Amino acid sequence: MSCCAPGAEQAMDLTGTTSVLPSGQEIRLASRLVGDGLRQTDLSVPTVHCAACIQAIETALAKLDNVEDARVNLSTKRVAIRWRGDEVPPFVAALRRLGYEAHLFAAEIDEKDKTLAELIRAVAVAGFAAGNIMLLSVSVWSGAEGATRDLFHWVSALIAIPALTFAGGIFFRSAWNALRHGRMNMDVPIAVGVSLAYAMSLYETINHGDHAYFDASVSLLFFLLIGRTLDHVMRERARTAVKGLSQLAARGAMVLRGDGARDYLPVGEIEPGMHLLVAAGERVPVDGRIIRGASDLDCSLVSGESTPKTVTSGQQVQAGTLNLTGPLTIEATAAAKDSFLAEMVRLMEAAEGGRAHYRRIADRVSALYAPVVHLTAFVTFLGWMAVTGDWHRAVTIAIAVLIITCPCALGLAVPIVQVGAARRLFENGIMVKDGSAMERLAAIDTAVFDKTGTLTLGQPRLVNASTIDPAMLAIAADMAAHSRHPFSKAIAVFAGFAGQPKLEAVSEHPGLGIEATTADSTWRLGRRGWAGWKARTGGEGKYGGYGGTVLSKNGRIVASFTFEDATRADAKAAVGQLKDAGVSVEMLSGDTPDACGDVARILGIDRFVSALLPSEKAERIEVLTKAGHKVLMVGDGLNDTPALGAAHGSIAPATAADIGRNAADFVFLRESLSAVPLALDVSRKAGRLIRQNIAIAIIYNAVAVPIAILGHVTPLIAAIAMSASSLLVIGNASRLQSFVPDEPRRTAPPDRRPHTGTLAQPS
């Protein structure tokens, strides 16, 4: 199953040993007591995918001291570990030794799937009731008479009670909620139709009548619950998939007390003035000022700048930046709630006005549909009263109108298409948050892209490897494997050439580079001015932003490295496809104009704005919205989050910051940017099918309602008409599968986590 090149795996293993694991305190903070001194920790392990993985993980974890048991959930890609004692067993390290990257996971206790469980129970009860009542009804239709028919009706009435109270409760509650707030939704006509049908049937049964609609009211609930459950499953699956990606955000920090004591405090308890230790590999938890140490900070998620920033004491650091190379001591200048991250959340919430007001197609249709249906039934009642004066007959016919117009097909029309579309997208590595996201995406006419991390990968790539002496490259790669700096990672990929001198005493100098000694010489990999201290001028070699990284031997430069922020796979094609689809494309970035201009030129984007602040991105989107455009925002950084909230629709890559990913409607897991045009394409086609389905449902009503008004509807006709219209709608929805082509699967995995050492386990 190893999908990476051997060289890359080796490099990964090396970097793995130098990166920082979540600390014991952090795991303890995230664990919960399950009674009897046992604690449970939930870890997200995204790469677990087969029986061998399950066995390897469970066996290895169970062997650790103090671990009671470990259970892998393959569907959610999580491990639940129950342990006791004060010391946290080293599970993350144990998993990493097996080749699995694990993240802490905030488990919402028991809250997760209550709704789904309730829906499935309701479907089961409604299905049981519908099946049995239908059997009895068939007997009535085929000619049961007199006492037998009455018996069957009574049994049906009894079976329908649990179905209505338990399964129907979902609709009654929702309808009541809507009515109480003065709104109208699809559940109102459903609740009214179902309960009136039951009441009338009961009356008929008591009076030995020949028509009872128990089967109609219960099978209606059954069909509608199926639609609702599918809708919920779709959202839930996307939600867990997105949550599983949660990178380890700083949830606490090591606080340095005045008396030298060290405490690990949760982020919420950090106050301005406290001194914090931030080790290499950790994210800065709150805004602060550096008081000791020097390092490189990866700001790409925060500001969109692609080049790491070198910082030393005295400088300000923002929450959310990743400390790359050296330990820092910072003095907090703001509490977590006033930090950059919280500020972004506030900006996003402020921007979210437009989207909150979006009303889903189904709601808009039902707002028109429900009053019309109820009015028709009422007019029918009045008409029959006026003509015949027989109130029993008038009520029976009016209720038959309600039953036949009950929005069964309409209730299925939207979710069934959206579930199909979501599955389509899921297969192509795209998660959809909910159905309204697809409806909104279908309407967009302008796509705005962030640059760093979205159009580009946000990881520098070595572009001049072929011109560098392989021996020098191998030495550089060996040295680079000891650092987390993005440039080092880019060089470390080229490891694997045998025969280079063995390195001794490798040390990293934050903000400068890496130094290593071999038997006879001193090597330095890093900034030109520092590494090549014997070079006569600093200006030789490549000119430009990234040209400053060199390898030197005893102070003389022996190789120079050029980096480029690689564009995402298919970025150019994706931009082209969007343009073909009639969408204008724009790029907004916090990076420098030069870097933006290059990317825009390569990808064929005509309009771009550079050096934007987060709030300016959101403002730009609001300007476009005011001009009448429906804007799609595609971005990954913290600084894009307000813009993601402000846009009509939003897409984020899986590598995005946590809050950005949570704000986005769609999250794509693969590297290829062609996910964006694919999502648009599927959404538009789904939108077309939904409109067709609604049209089918309305045509069905146009045919069936006159029959009902004239009083010709029997329970048998109602059952046939309802099933036929539902089947038609489902059939139409399944056409989506046929006209969306599969995206060719990429060979490269979306994440570059090592997949080593798992298949080797004997099963």
Place this chain on the structure above:
Amino acid sequence: MTILVYLIPVALLAGGLGLSGFLWALRSGQYEDLDGAAERILIDRNERPER
């Protein structure tokens, strides 16, 4: 038609049994990890540490 007196309760009981069986399976968490259950069949029990 007296046969109905037996048959209808029997049919309902059988259906109800199925329903309660499903609800029990749902509550006892058997639908929590369908993918895992499908894969676990491949794990050889003898090589697992007994608990």
